[in-house]
Amino acid sequence: MNPTSTLAPVTHAPINDYSAPVRIWHWGNALLVSGQLLTILFQRVIVNARSAVPEFQETMAKENIALTEKQARSLTHILSERIWEWHIYLGLALAAFWLFRVILELRGPSEMRFSSRLMAVARRYRLAAPADKGDAGVALYARSTYALFYVFLTVMVITGIILTYHNEVAFFDQIEHTAEEIHNVTMYLIIAFFVVHVVGVVWSEVVKKSGLTSRMIGGDARKD
Numbered sequence: 001m002n003p004t005s006t007l008a009p010v011t012h013a014p015i016n017d018y019s020a021p022v023r024i025w026h027w028g029n030a031l032l033v034s035g036q037l038l039t040i041l042f043q044r045v046i047v048n049a050r051s052a053v054p055e056f057q058e059t060m061a062k063e064n065i066a067l068t069e070k071q072a073r074s075l076t077h078i079l080s081e082r083i084w085e086w087h088i089y090l091g092l093a094l095a096a097f098w099l100f101r102v103i104l105e106l107r108g109p110s111e112m113r114f115s116s117r118l119m120a121v122a123r124r125y126r127l128a129a130p131a132d133k134g135d136a137g138v139a140l141y142a143r144s145t146y147a148l149f150y151v152f153l154t155v156m157v158i159t160g161i162i163l164t165y166h167n168e169v170a171f172f173d174q175i176e177h178t179a180e181e182i183h184n185v186t187m188y189l190i191i192a193f194f195v196v197h198v199v200g201v202v203w204s205e206v207v208k209k210s211g212l213t214s215r216m217i218g219g220d221a222r223k224d
């Protein structure tokens with residue numbers, strides 16, 4: 001028997017297959033991040049409770065009730081608080097997912113660790129023949145953007161926890177304003193990643209016929 005036929009292609013296996021925990025994490029995380037973005041869409045655009053203050057006043061005026069701006073604001077506040085409650089529930093679930101990913105990274109087998117997979121792609125790029133450098137470079141670029149995403153997610157979770165518990169922890173209260181600014185700005189970085197990621201995956205599916213999406217759903221290694 002040819003001994004090489006029984007050997008796994010070591011440079012490919014950790015790059016192309018996605019194990020069940022990684023796939024569950026990927027889609028769960030994608031859903032939760034989308035949910036968080038949706039809560040902000042509702043908060044700032046669809047419901048936009050603050051802008052409804054004059055409407056509350058006009059509606060009550062028809063009933064001969066004169067609402068001051070402060071009173072109307074306290075009513076619209078109820079709406080925005082409801083959305084923030086959802087944001088916090090989803091946020092805590094996202095924090096739990098983040099923790100799971102950190103544990104996987106520290107304790108999980110190497111094929112589930114992002115760092116090992118990044119190093120494998122970097123190694124593949126280094127060893128690639130000149131003709132394959134282009135494709136290997138694209139793979140390395142894609143994986144590097146994931147590293148950035150993990151940084152953004154970590155920032156989001158840490159600042160989100162600070163905002164959630166600032167009333168309970170004195171130190172969090174001191175840095176609440178800064179955490180809020182960072183949380184807000186990082187959202188735009190996450191949106192930018194989201195766009196680049198989706199465009200990249202579609203490009204890889206359409207141009208390279210990579211089957212990336214079905215591998216992230218079904219988990220099969222690419223047979224190349």
Ligand code: HEM
Nearest residue numbers: 033036084091092094095156157160161163164180184187
């Ligand atoms: C991709 C994920 C997330 C996005 C896009 C996001 C986005 C935002 C944005 C834009 C704000 C408003 C900040 C401002 O007022 O300037 C906000 C507030 C907040 N976020 Fe997040 N967030 C995310 C994750 C999290 C997580 C993981 C948590 C908690 C663990 C969290 C908890 C909070 C809290 C408590 C507030 C303040 C709510 C309030 O003002 O009552 N967020 N978030």
